[in-house]
Amino acid sequence: MNPTLTTRLANLRARMAQTNTDLVVLGPSSHMLYMADLSPHGDERPVLLMVSPTFAGFLMPALNVDSARQHTDLPFFPWADADGPDAALKDLLAATGVTRTAPSIVLDETMRTDFALLVLDALPGARRRFTQDTVGYLRSRKDDAEYDALKKSAVLNDAAMAAGFAALRPGITEVEVATVIRDFYKANGATTEFCSVCFGPNGAFPHHHTGDTRLMDRDAVLIDTGGRIHGYPSDMTRVGYFGSKPQGFDEIHAILDRAVTAAIAAAKPGVPASAVDKAARDVITEAGYGPNFLHRTGHGLGIDVHETPYITATSNTVLEEGMVFSIEPGIYLQGRFGLRLEEIVIIRNGTAEILSDMPRTAISGG
Structure with a gap:
């Protein structure tokens, strides 16, 4: 991974520890660009970057995987139009290791509402907030x-x-x-x-x-x-x-x-x-x-x-x-x-x- 992105990921995990955050979920946005140097095509197909203390990976439409791979070596959990994103999302959440009944999660305030609801439906007990004290905090301090x-x-x-x-x-x-x-x-x-x-x-x-x-x-x-x-x-x-x-x-x-x-x-x-x-x-x-x-x-x-x-x-x-x-x-x-x-x-x-x-x-x- 790009050394800058490696540093940003480490800094995000440090902020997650300081703010008792179990999971950060970002959609196609400037937040994702900052964290992963990736700005995938934004349409109705769910694209998510999830970061936990031990794992980071993408939910990604299968038709975008090859193009996105040029920009990141983080793992993809691809899904096809014929199947929908539910199974891939379940696998990605399992990989993050978030198992608490009421995890503390951060949602990208700029992503589509239906993307956010997919996550909240999959984690019904989650306590959620937006990125101000995690990704937003890091972005406000320029290197x-x-x-x-x-x-x-x-x-x-x-x-x-x-x-x-x-x-x-x-x-x-x-x-x-x-x-x-x-x-x-x-x-x-x-x-x-x-x-x-x-x-x-x-x-x-x-x-x-x-x-x-x-x-x-x-x-x-x-x-x-x-x-x-x-x-x-x-x-x-x-x-x-x-x-x-x-x-x-x-x-x-x-x-x-x-x-x-x-x-x-x-x-x-x-x-x-x-x-x-x-x-x-x-x-x-x-x-x-x-x-x-x-x-x-x-x-x-x-x-x-x-x-x-x-x-x-x-x-x-x-x-x-x-x-x-x-x-x-x-x-x-x-x-x-x-x-x-x-x-x-x-x-x-x-x-x-x-x-x-x-x-x-x-x-x-x-």
């Missing part, structure tokens, strides 16, 4: 290889963002700017994870759907974009304007930059995630725009664009070395414009290190 991949993805995203702002010209549409960014990712070996381009009042919608709005003088411009390369995504928001600045732009931009700076300073090992949210939110509230900050301060980033830890006012997650997350306060002024500044940081060597190399200064177009 050196993950740091390198995320850093490379962030630096490429800097250049994609610059290409988007460089494309601004009178009358260009949001969709056309997004196409420039998507083409940049493709030309540099990456895929587009998402791309939101917002002109003028559209920036006041935190999740604006990029459309046919045309760029005009005095428009604020907000671009939130991310690509994926080497298996890991990027995520960053930058703002600017076209022609003349809209009234109030500099004030809001300065407040947000102070909020980002305060949140980064607060993000240290041993600090609850809620304290990072508070640091950003206090700056905005004290400036008189508290009601215009409409969302949490951040989310974790890893294999998924959104994963633990979540930087919210109520999160009691304690930050630790290796955690990667966004800091992205925003102020949204309906009918005028909205601004958001976003950095991805990693808790590294006791502080929050920014992955991007791109300044947060406003970008002038036109």
